[in-house]
Amino acid sequence: MPALWLAVIVLALAGIGYFIGRARALKSADGDIRLLHSLPSYYGSNVAMLTAVPALLVLIVWTIVQPLVVNMHVAGLIPVSELDEGVNLNLVMSDVRRVAEGLQAAVAQGALSVQAAANIDLGAVDLRAILGSVGVALGSDVTMVTLDAAQQYRGATATGQIAMTVVVLMVALGLMGYTLSKTNKELRARNIVERGVKIALISAAMIAILTTIGIIFSLVFNTIEFFRMYSFSDFFFGTTWAPSFGGGSALGVLPLLWGTLYISLIALAVAVPIGLFAAVYLSEYASRPVRAFAKPLLEILAGIPTIVYGLFALLTVGPLLQRVFGDGGLGWMDAASSVMTAGLVMGIMLIPFVSSLSDDIINSVPQTMRDGSYGLGATRSETIRQVILPAALPGIVGAILLAASRAIGETMIVVLGAGAAARLSLNPFEAMTTVTAKIVSQLTGDADFASPEALVAFSLGMTLFVITLGLNIFALYIVRKYREQYE
Incomplete structure (x- = not known):
């Protein structure tokens, strides 16, 4: 059955x-x-x-x-x-x-x-x-x-x-x-049922913890197996990424990390100012009808599939940048796929993550703090700059962290917009790739998991996990440091 x-x-x-x-x-x-x-x-x-x-x-x-x-x-x-x-x-x-x-x-x-x-x-x-x-x-x-x-x-x-x-x-x-x-x-049926409900709730809470532990163990064991076959120093300090399932691979992670961080920085440079300014306008300046119309319209960006953003980068943004910075006479951009293409489109995708969360955080600042600032003669812009934003800073840092984690883990926009070249370069108009894109490529097809070329995907995943953990620890430090001023 x-x-x-x-x-x-x-x-x-x-x-x-x-x-x-x-x-x-x-x-x-x-x-x-x-x-x-x-x-x-x-x-x-x-x-x-x-x-x-x-x-x-x-x-x-x-x-x-x-x-x-x-x-x-x-x-x-x-x-x-x-x-x-x-x-x-x-x-x-x-x-x-x-x-x-x-x-x-x-x-x-x-x-x-x-x-x-x-x-x-x-x-x-x-x-x-x-x-x-x-x-x-x-x-x-x-x-x-x-x-x-x-x-x-x-x-x-x-x-x-x-x-x-x-x-x-x-x-x-x-x-x-x-x-x-x-x-x-x-x-005593009520006692039994309530105890059963409590056990069910505890079990539901434990699912997330056990899932996290399972992911960590999966990454750790396969990463250890990879480093038994491949040199630790060559992986973390190598500047060449050239996998070959026939042997003789060069699996240096630095070009992938550089591409990941470079694209993420450009995306955050686009998303954070626009998203934060949009949140300030919606929470402090916009009228109720404008807010009721603009905020849902802005949040629609979060519901668009990432493959659509990737196609937008490949077919619209990339060719546009190439006409301006390549064919237009500057000669900086040879192809539509580049770090700038992926970064700009990813930044557009991240705007609702920053704006929506920041808007909710700014609205949670007590009205008494605004009234006290106005009572002391401060203007609205001075109140926002010197009172509201400092008070909401811990939550804003959390919103930016969420956007950064989303950018680091993005794949489809990178695959379609940034290209597949693993290189170390400061030119944002060149094609590069990221860790997530290479994880997909290394595990695509009939991969033999006894080879370092397949196991390297788990080492790349473990590297991303450590980076994200570091971002969380840093954000927690910032949150605690600034929260003390208002307790």
């Missing part, structure tokens, strides 16, 4: 348990609600919670673990001697999964009988024709080893689905029966 339908059945059982539990509690009190320890809804919620939550947890864990177990089991059945020279086991398993999914689709559409799908003597040519009829394309010839493994994979997956259905339903029905047997007027 599909996991979605199984989840729906479990939720339906929980709903049934709610009404049965509520009715059972009222029956134990002879219909007198005053004799119950808790409200009737708590008794029903207790049954529903204990019916649904454990069963859904089992379903989620099973759905995650089963493909891993089946993949390991089937991979162990493929003899190493049957693999062609230079063919990675992961590529073979990819073919196995594709064939297994094709067999399942063929059975579902009636193009193949269940008995034929389970018959390992089915010819590869016949299989290719059948899979082609259901839209499954195979990149290489299907060997009998691949076919046998695909049928093993399909059988193990089907067995796992049946076992999952049985176990999940048994957990749901068993706990529902047990909870109903304990449901009576003396049961």
Whole structure:
């Protein structure tokens, strides 16, 4: 049974348990609600919670673990001697999964009988024709080893689905029966439900922490593996980026870091003044009708997909800059892709991040501070410059930090607007690239994760993580330093 339908059945059982539990509690009190320890809804919620939550947890864990177990089991059945020279086991398993999914689709559409799908003597040519009829394309010839493994994979997956259905339903029905047997007027249902809600809230809060820890561990372990194969000093102090999957790679990160910081600085130079001035105008000068119209219109920029910004940089901004600074006689710009192209477009994209957050922060400054400044004879501009902005500075720093993090992590604008050349240059009209763009390029295609050319992507990600962490620590220092003046 599909996991979605199984989840729906479990939720339906929980709903049934709610009404049965509520009715059972009222029956134990002879219909007198005053004799119950808790409200009737708590008794029903207790049954529903204990019916649904454990069963859904089992379903989620099973759905995650089963493909891993089946993949390991089937991979162990493929003899190493049957693999062609230079063919990675992961590529073979990819073919196995594709064939297994094709067999399942063929059975579902009636193009193949269940008995034929389970018959390992089915010819590869016949299989290719059948899979082609259901839209499954195979990149290489299907060997009998691949076919046998695909049928093993399909059988193990089907067995796992049946076992999952049985176990999940048994957990749901068993706990529902047990909870109903304990449901009576003396049961402290409210305490149990509130404790369950507290555990759920704590679990939700822990998801973010555990996700962060998982990301860090993933980066750290793969980064350590990379530095076992490649020199630490060559990576951090090398000035040449020339990966080659055939060997002899030069993986110096300095050109990528320079391109990342250069583009981000240009973007912030565009976004911070415009965004901050827009926030000051909207919060201090604009009338209510103007603010109600201008702020949503400004925030539309944040909803535009980054690929659209990338196309805007590639087709409009880049050619425009080339006509002005290249073909116009200056000769500074040879192509449309450049640091300036990506920086300007990225700065436009970051304007709503700065303006919207700064506007909310400026509006949160107490009105009494403004009134006190006006009472001392200060003008509106003097009040903004000497009272409001210093008071709002910690929050503004946070907004700028968010924009900086967004700029450092941007990919599509860089790929389409800045080019792919890794170089150290001060000319903003030359093509450069960033760390994020190279992470994508190094992990695109059938990368062998046993090579430093693929593992370097994790080292680049770890480098970005450390840079972002440093920005956060610096911003925290600024926030604490200036906040002390107003406490």
